[in-house]
Amino acid sequence: MGMSKTEVLVNNTQASDPLKGKSLWIDAWQRLKKDKVAVACLIIVILYAIVAVLSGVGLIAADWGAEVGPSYAAPGADYWFGTDIFGRDVLSKVIHGSQVAMSVGLISSLIAIPIGVTLGALAGYFGGWVDEVIVWFYTTFSSIPQIMLLMSIALILGKGINTVYIALGLTSWVGLCRLIRGEVMKHKNREYVQAAGAIGAGHGRKLFKHIIPNVSHIVIIFTSLQFQIAIKSEVILSYLGLGVSGQPSWGTMIDDAKLELARGVWWQLAGATLAMFVVVLAFNILGDALRDALDPKLKGKD
Amino acid sequence: MGSTGSYILRRVLYLIPVLLGVCAIVFLLFNVVAGDPTALLLGKHASAEQMAELKVQLGLDKSLFMQYIDIVKSAFTFDFGRSWSTKQTISSMLAQGAIPSLTLTLPAFVISTILAVLFATLVAYYRGKGIDLFVRISCIAMMSISSLVYILVFQNVLAYQLGLFEISGYEFGFPDFVPYVALPIIIWVVLSLGPDIRFYRTMILDEIYQDYVRTARAKGLSEKKILLKHVLRNALIPIITYLVNQLPFLLLGSLLLESFFSIPGLGGIVITALNSSDFPVIKAMAILSAVAYIVFTLLQDILYTVADPRVKLK
Numbered sequence: 001m002g003m004s005k006t007e008v009l010v011n012n013t014q015a016s017d018p019l020k021g022k023s024l025w026i027d028a029w030q031r032l033k034k035d036k037v038a039v040a041c042l043i044i045v046i047l048y049a050i051v052a053v054l055s056g057v058g059l060i061a062a063d064w065g066a067e068v069g070p071s072y073a074a075p076g077a078d079y080w081f082g083t084d085i086f087g088r089d090v091l092s093k094v095i096h097g098s099q100v101a102m103s104v105g106l107i108s109s110l111i112a113i114p115i116g117v118t119l120g121a122l123a124g125y126f127g128g129w130v131d132e133v134i135v136w137f138y139t140t141f142s143s144i145p146q147i148m149l150l151m152s153i154a155l156i157l158g159k160g161i162n163t164v165y166i167a168l169g170l171t172s173w174v175g176l177c178r179l180i181r182g183e184v185m186k187h188k189n190r191e192y193v194q195a196a197g198a199i200g201a202g203h204g205r206k207l208f209k210h211i212i213p214n215v216s217h218i219v220i221i222f223t224s225l226q227f228q229i230a231i232k233s234e235v236i237l238s239y240l241g242l243g244v245s246g247q248p249s250w251g252t253m254i255d256d257a258k259l260e261l262a263r264g265v266w267w268q269l270a271g272a273t274l275a276m277f278v279v280v281l282a283f284n285i286l287g288d289a290l291r292d293a294l295d296p297k298l299k300g301k302d
Numbered sequence: 303m304g305s306t307g308s309y310i311l312r313r314v315l316y317l318i319p320v321l322l323g324v325c326a327i328v329f330l331l332f333n334v335v336a337g338d339p340t341a342l343l344l345g346k347h348a349s350a351e352q353m354a355e356l357k358v359q360l361g362l363d364k365s366l367f368m369q370y371i372d373i374v375k376s377a378f379t380f381d382f383g384r385s386w387s388t389k390q391t392i393s394s395m396l397a398q399g400a401i402p403s404l405t406l407t408l409p410a411f412v413i414s415t416i417l418a419v420l421f422a423t424l425v426a427y428y429r430g431k432g433i434d435l436f437v438r439i440s441c442i443a444m445m446s447i448s449s450l451v452y453i454l455v456f457q458n459v460l461a462y463q464l465g466l467f468e469i470s471g472y473e474f475g476f477p478d479f480v481p482y483v484a485l486p487i488i489i490w491v492v493l494s495l496g497p498d499i500r501f502y503r504t505m506i507l508d509e510i511y512q513d514y515v516r517t518a519r520a521k522g523l524s525e526k527k528i529l530l531k532h533v534l535r536n537a538l539i540p541i542i543t544y545l546v547n548q549l550p551f552l553l554l555g556s557l558l559l560e561s562f563f564s565i566p567g568l569g570g571i572v573i574t575a576l577n578s579s580d581f582p583v584i585k586a587m588a589i590l591s592a593v594a595y596i597v598f599t600l601l602q603d604i605l606y607t608v609a610d611p612r613v614k615l616k
Contacts, residue, residue, distance in 0.1 A: 148572070148587060153331065157335075228446070285442060
């Protein structure tokens with residue numbers, strides 16, 4: 001965990017102790033900072049998030065739906081990324097698409113995290129029949145291939161962005177739940193938890209105040225990887241006709257290309273793929289770097 | 303061996319609650335959340351009588367509990383009724399679809415596994431050097447592009463522009479199917495190289511830092527010999543379990559590739575069913591793929607305990 005048990009004890013009992021400054025998170029941040037590539041990836045992710053928010057509130061690329069030129073104009077000085085079938089600017093669509101991509105990652109994580117963390121923590125902490133039931137539940141859930149479940153949920157809920165959020169959120173909590181369960185199991189008998197119990201902390205306090213903060217690094221790593229999985233899955237859902245409608249997304253743009261490529265129109269595919277490639281690559285590398293920084297015992301394994 | 307026997311028995315019996323759970327999820331999704339499908343099937347102008355008649359036909363007039371029992375029954379008998387759109391029995395549809403799927407996925411799986419293990423062994427040998435870094439970065443970069451982009455670009459360039467392969471379609475019988483599955487196989491291999499090389503590299507490196515490797519090195523064995531004779535042999539156990547784990551997905555076929563290249567395999571059937579809201583087919587495929595997954599996970603567990611005496615039975 002990067003800090004010894006005594007240090008944790010000190011952290012939990014003496015809030016004003018200067019040692020608290022050297023917490024797991026500061027320690028991890030200092031390790032992450034040394035990794036220049038990871039920092040660059042973090043900056044890329046933040047830039048994408050800013051672009052997504054700005055296009056969301058309509059400050060940039062608000063005119064993505066307007067006809068600005070001829071149909072299928074090739075990339076050039078006027079339209080850097082060319083235009084689509086309706087003469088809309090592909091660059092504006094790519095920029096606006098970041099909003100769907102980032103929100104799909106964020107909201108599907110926000111759905112998956114509470115489910116995964118709660119079930120994993122309860123199973124790991126209480127063990128016994130609680131554990132049996134939760135393990136049965138996620139074994140069942142993960143027995144159906146994710147793509148089948150994803151399609152089924154999307155089919156039943158109907159087309160639209162909310163469906164994409166819910167389908168991706170509901171199909172991605174199992175891995176997180178497993179990891180949290182394993183970590184909580186390891187932590188529940190550690191000295192700092194026993195110490196908390198000795199000074200009168202109940203189950204709820206021990207679990208939420210002491211154990212979960214100590215396993216929360218798993219959530220950070222999960223989120224980074226979930227973003228790139230969600231962004232890629234949005235493309236698949238678009239291809240299946242279960243994706244976003246009414247606003248541009250990278251998935252629908254790539255899907256459009258199945259008719260465009262034969263006519264030599266490659267720029268919509270290229271624009272969306274490039275935008276996606278950069279941010280997915282950044283999340284991938286960041287996820288690996290975060291795992292190395294936050295979970296040092298895994299370092300060098302991958 | 304007594305404990306192995308009772309462990310296996312317990313694992314086999316555990317299939318039952320998991321399968322009941324899978325049925326419950328399918329039931330909740332398609333029989334509870336999805337609502338009444340008769341309006342969807344008959345169109346807007348159906349009379350109430352027609353709808354009621356169809357409900358009886360589909361078994362949807364029964365109580366929810368009986369509908370759940372029907373799903374459980376189908377999971378154990380593999381009798382899933384008929385498709386809503388083609389009216390064929392689903393079991394015969396799926397039996398037909400299995401062959402095209404396997405002609406695509408099986409060779410693809412074998413080729414990609416061999417290539418990935420070779421590459422992974424190579425980069426593990428040169429770990430920390432330039433080539434290792436290069437392959438690792440290439441893997442992540444390849445994984446950062448949507449699989450749909452590979453399919454679109456490969457089909458457009460290799461089949462459409464250069465005319466090297468069939469653009470789409472399928473013919474039954476060897477060797478007639480070969481020109482149709484060649485390009486999908488290539489795309490499958492390219493798609494799986496990234497994640498597979500990364501995975502096998504991790505597996506091999508896990509072994510490289512073990513004590514027995516240090517011993518082998520200390521007694522003067524060459525690095526190459528250690529890697530090929532000791533490390534690879536020990537890494538074989540996690541590699542085989544990983545492979546067994548992937549087998550059910552070979553049966554499921556590749557949804558995207560099959561639908562894109564019009565290969566009439568199981569994946570293609572699922573996508574067609576999806577586009578026509580053919581619930582029974584999707585339900586059947588969800589249950590069948592879950593059964594395959596459960597059975598292969600069980601096999602993997604048993605294999606693991608038999609192959610590696612260090613694994614403790616719980």
